[in-house]
Amino acid sequence: MKQNKYDDQGFFDQYSGMARSVGGLDAAGEWPVLRGMLPDLQGQRVLDLGCGYGWHCRYAMEMGAKSVVGVDLSDNMLKRAREMTDDPHIEYRRLAIEDFDSEEGQFDVILSSLALHYVESFELTCRKVYHSLAHGGAFIFSVEHPVFTARAEQDWHYGPEGERLHWPVDGYQEEGMRVARFLGHDVVKYHRTVATIMNHIIDAGFVITRVAEPQPTEEVLLQYPEMKDEARRPIFLLIAAVKA
Template sequence: MKQNKYDDLGFFEKYSQMPRSTGGLNVAGEWPALRALLPELQDKNVLDLGCGYGWHCLYAHEMQARSVIGIDLSEKMLERAREMTKDSAIEYRRLAIEDIDFAAGEFDVVISSLALHYVERFDIVCRKVHHCLAPGGSFIFSVEHPIFTSRAEQDWYYGTQGERLHWPVDGYQDEGLRQARFLDNDVVKYHRTAATYMNTLIDSGFRITRISEPQPAQEMLDNHPEMQDETRRPIFLLIAAVKNE
């Protein structure tokens, strides 16, 4: 199933008002951890899967990547990305992540930020990424943490006074589709265990080099007190892997 909720005008307008939409990488809580996993990008050919507004493409270009391609299924996302891009070294293409079909060894680095939990067949994506990466190339991605995606509700367990008591986890081993609510809309996500993410990478010919379950940096917590509860459970899972030579 290939979703394209972001071309729904009402959904896109709500997404456009989110802090990470208006403030970019500087207000994305997981960005410092993701940036730390990235290899040297200078003179590299970079692919961004589910590029959205193109924030990561712009960063790769700033780091002097040789070429950058961002793909996304949403024309509205790509339209916004093109508006913010002034350099021909960044190319945006409308394409579903599952449908990538690049040449063998075309890229040195493949990035994906908070997109792969919307993809049903992670194994197919891994094989295609492996194919289009040069030997020793890097695959770095973030997804919603399996503790976060295990229940479709994706919400706290509240006390009688509305206080957040704990984050419930249930059905963790039951992988598959979750009908979640996001920005007052029904959105399909796919829950996988942490082991499935890692073993699928290994089975596809990757070597995992780093795992991260980041919490917001102290500066972000100081500036956004409402994020204090984000330290109580992991919300993101970040994985860095390299293609076996």
């Protein structure tokens, strides 16, 4: 399934009001850790899978990348990305992640931010990424944490006063499609265990160099106090790997 909720104007309008949509990378709680997992981007050929507004594409150019390609299926996302981008070395392509193909070794760095849990075949994506990377190239990505995606409800268990008691985990070993409710819409995601995610990366030929389950920084919590409960359970899983 190649899902394109962001071209539903109502959904896109709601997404555009989220903190990370307005504040960019500085409003993304996982960004400080993800940034630290990136290699030196100076002179690198970079691909961003599921580029959205193009925040990471522009960051890569600011860090001295030679060229950047951003891929996304949404016309709305790419229109916004192009409006916010003034750099001829950044190319945006309308394409589903599942449909992306490139020449062998075409890129030095491939990254993806919170997009791969929407892709049905993560195994195939890993193989394509490996093919597309030059020897020694880096693959860095973030996904929603399997603790977060295990239940389709993706919500807290609440007490009688509406207080958040705990985050329930159930059906963790039952991998596959989940229909979650996000911004008032049904959104299809794919749940995989941590082991499955890591083993698909290893089986594709990568060497995993770093794994992180970041919490919001104190600076982010000061600016966005509503994120205080994000430290009570992992919401993101970040992995860095290199093409062996």
